Amino acid sequence: MSADTSPYWAACRRGELVIQRCTACDRRIHLPEPACPWCGGRELVFEPASGDGEVHTYTIVHRSFAPAYRGREPYVMAWVDLPEGVRAFGHVVGCAPDQVRIGLPVRVTFRDDLPHWRPREAG
Numbered sequence: 001m002s003a004d005t006s007p008y009w010a011a012c013r014r015g016e017l018v019i020q021r022c023t024a025c026d027r028r029i030h031l032p033e034p035a036c037p038w039c040g041g042r043e044l045v046f047e048p049a050s051g052d053g054e055v056h057t058y059t060i061v062h063r064s065f066a067p068a069y070r071g072r073e074p075y076v077m078a079w080v081d082l083p084e085g086v087r088a089f090g091h092v093v094g095c096a097p098d099q100v101r102i103g104l105p106v107r108v109t110f111r112d113d114l115p116h117w118r119p120r121e122a123g
Helices: 006-013
Strands: 018-022 044-048 052-061 075-081 087-092 106-112 113-118
Touching: 006 018, 006 044, 052 087, 087 106
Parallel strands: 087 113
Antiparallel strands: 018 044, 052 075, 052 106, 075 087, 106 113
């Protein structure tokens, strides 16, 4: 069984990051699921996320085996910790790969209706 992810993708098309919240236990869930992985609740709502985060870990891809990404190397893929208590995955854009570091403050941005992460401006 797969979750109905259409509200997530509709929000991405609008340039908005949303995260599921279980109404039974109030836990946040990302990526979308059909049921809460903690309590099994099925009443899940999508709520706006702040869009801010910090790089938890990352890798610089120098040789891609995915045909869509060949020729785009090097690029950075990262797990990003969000203040909502979940982790999101995506490319880090808007800076050289060697400028990415663990703890780097980032902000969501959208390219081709997919969430990506760019360094957050200081202040």
